[in-house]
Amino acid sequence: MARERKFNTVELFNEAKQLLLHNGYDGFTFSHLADRMQVSRAALYKYYENKEELITDLMIYEMEEFLHELKEIEKLEGFEKQFDFLMDIIFKKTEIHHLIKAAVHVIARLDRSNTNKEKLEKLPLEMYTYLNSFILKGKEDGKLKSHIPDSLIIGFILQSVAIPNHFRIPHQEWLNSIKEIIRQGMFNNC
Amino acid sequence: MARERKFNTVELFNEAKQLLLHNGYDGFTFSHLADRMQVSRAALYKYYENKEELITDLMIYEMEEFLHELKEIEKLEGFEKQFDFLMDIIFKKTEIHHLIKAAVHVIARLDRSNTNKEKLEKLPLEMYTYLNSFILKGKEDGKLKSHIPDSLIIGFILQSVAIPNHFRIPHQEWLNSIKEIIRQGMFNNC
DNA sequence: ATTAAAAGTTACATTAGTGTCACTTATATT
DNA sequence: AATATAAGTGACACTAATGTAACTTTTAAT
Numbered sequence: 001m002a003r004e005r006k007f008n009t010v011e012l013f014n015e016a017k018q019l020l021l022h023n024g025y026d027g028f029t030f031s032h033l034a035d036r037m038q039v040s041r042a043a044l045y046k047y048y049e050n051k052e053e054l055i056t057d058l059m060i061y062e063m064e065e066f067l068h069e070l071k072e073i074e075k076l077e078g079f080e081k082q083f084d085f086l087m088d089i090i091f092k093k094t095e096i097h098h099l100i101k102a103a104v105h106v107i108a109r110l111d112r113s114n115t116n117k118e119k120l121e122k123l124p125l126e127m128y129t130y131l132n133s134f135i136l137k138g139k140e141d142g143k144l145k146s147h148i149p150d151s152l153i154i155g156f157i158l159q160s161v162a163i164p165n166h167f168r169i170p171h172q173e174w175l176n177s178i179k180e181i182i183r184q185g186m187f188n189n190c
Numbered sequence: 191m192a193r194e195r196k197f198n199t200v201e202l203f204n205e206a207k208q209l210l211l212h213n214g215y216d217g218f219t220f221s222h223l224a225d226r227m228q229v230s231r232a233a234l235y236k237y238y239e240n241k242e243e244l245i246t247d248l249m250i251y252e253m254e255e256f257l258h259e260l261k262e263i264e265k266l267e268g269f270e271k272q273f274d275f276l277m278d279i280i281f282k283k284t285e286i287h288h289l290i291k292a293a294v295h296v297i298a299r300l301d302r303s304n305t306n307k308e309k310l311e312k313l314p315l316e317m318y319t320y321l322n323s324f325i326l327k328g329k330e331d332g333k334l335k336s337h338i339p340d341s342l343i344i345g346f347i348l349q350s351v352a353i354p355n356h357f358r359i360p361h362q363e364w365l366n367s368i369k370e371i372i373r374q375g376m377f378n379n380c
Numbered sequence: 381a382t383t384a385a386a387a388g389t390t391a392c393a394t395t396a397g398t399g400t401c402a403c404t405t406a407t408a409t410t
Numbered sequence: 411a412a413t414a415t416a417a418g419t420g421a422c423a424c425t426a427a428t429g430t431a432a433c434t435t436t437t438a439a440t
Contacts, residue, residue, distance in 0.1 A: 001407065001408050001409065001413090001416070001417035002407070002408080002417060003405065003407060003415085003416060003417045003418075015288070026214065026216035026217060027216060027412050029282070029396085029397065029398090030397080030398075030399095033240055039400090040418065040420080041397095041399095041419095042399090043401085043419075045399070045400080046400095050398080051398090069344065079272075081398080104354075114380055132411070142250050142378055143377060143378060143379070144378065145377070147367075148370065148371065148376055149359050149363070149364070149367060150355070151355070151356055151357045151359070152353065152355075152359065152371075156353060157376055159349055159352060159353045161343035162352070163349045163366055164294075165341070165345075167339070168339070169342065173339070174342065175269045177337075177339060177342050178342065180338065181342075181346055181375065182371070182375060182376060184374065184375040184377060185373045185375040186334055186338055186372060186373070186376060187334065187335070188332055188334065188335055189333070191383090191386070191439065192385060192386035192436080192438080193385090193386060193388075193435065193437060194387090194437075195387065195438040196387080196423095219428090220428075221427065221428090229388075229389095230389050230390080231386065231428090232389065232429090232431095233388050235429070235430080236387070240428080241428090242427080245424080247422090260396075274418075329401095
């Protein structure tokens with residue numbers, strides 16, 4: 001009975017993600033997004049009460065997708081292979097790191113009235129849990145130094161995607177160097 | 191002949207820095223700053239044409255101060271001591287890292303009419319030059335792995351302050367672990 | 381005491397975004 | 411063909427920030 005929709009959720013999320021990564025939370029506006037979707041601003045309000053709701057929905061979608069991919073790590077045998085898989089996936093989906101950072105920022109501002117808040121708060125934790133069991137395995141196998149805090153190990157790995165490659169070092173060389181530093185450090189004497 | 195000023199530049203910069211680090215570039219407003227300085231908004235326009243000018247002035251001030259402290263690195267003998275000094279100074283002035291990131295963001299938005307643009311663009315370069323000669327020394331001394339790109343080494347060190355310490359690991363333990371990872375990595379097998 | 385001039389304030393016009401509501405349009409079902 | 415209904419639009423009132431201009435206040439020098 002209804003008229004055909006001019007856009008679907010996936011299209012909207014893709015545009016929204018671009019806008020968010022480009023302009024940041026504050027620079028992200030319904031006006032802007034509506035323009036890009038070739039639709040009136042008011043139309044967006046048919047689906048989302050405000051930008052907070054849209055952004056939290058988007059983040060839940062993105063993080064769930066990432067978690068889904070991350071779960072594949074369980075299928076791999078041995079810590080070394082898991083480590084490589086993790087690094088590759090993080091560098092394949094660089095955006096997720098920025099979105100997670102943005103999420104922390106957004107969560108802080110949400111009031112408890114937002115129905116998404118609970119769900120959104122759980123996801124980074126779920127991710128940490130996954131990574132944590134990976135870290136644990138690494139320590140049990142004697143691969144990872146046991147005296148280094150788990151949260152620092154996770155933080156270091158996740159943070160490494162954010163190092164700006166100002167001089168455009170080729171991707172593979174860059175990634176391999178990062179893996180080496182994480183594994184063995186940047187100092188020679190061993 | 192003139193009336194006494196209600197605030198000086200240093201006070202203004204301190205408040206501005208807090209605001210900027212807390213609210214980000216977009217959340218930083220003259221209204222807000224004026225409130226905190228207990229002064230009318232229009233008064234700020236007596237000294238700065240707009241927030242862009244204020245923020246670029248602030249960044250130049252902060253980065254020059256940081257560079258000044260960084261120069262002390264030359265007085266130290268030996269790469270190891272210089273490395274420790276660098277890590278300590280970076281973790282003592284955590285803000286500078288966030289300000290530099292913000293600076294990159296601000297520079298991108300500046301139009302060439304802004305008189306500060308040139309000056310602001312030079313400062314990160316000057317910093318990189320300093321750090322670069324330190325890296326070079328490390329490589330020449332055989333301390334640093336020579337096949338790892340200089341810019342990655344610098345990036346890794348600078349980025350390490352941004353790892354969120356969610357679980358409030360005590361500062362010294364946190365810093366020492368970071369130094370260890372940077373030096374020798376997080377893997378056991380050597 | 382007068383006065384020049386910088387310091388500061390109040391009030392206004394402008395801009396860009398928000399959220400809402402009455403309205404129009406398209407389309408599948410009857 | 412008629413109609414119910416979801417999709418979409420245009421116009422309105424509201425808010426928060428910007429930048430400017432006319433103004434008042436303070437104070438050191440004459």
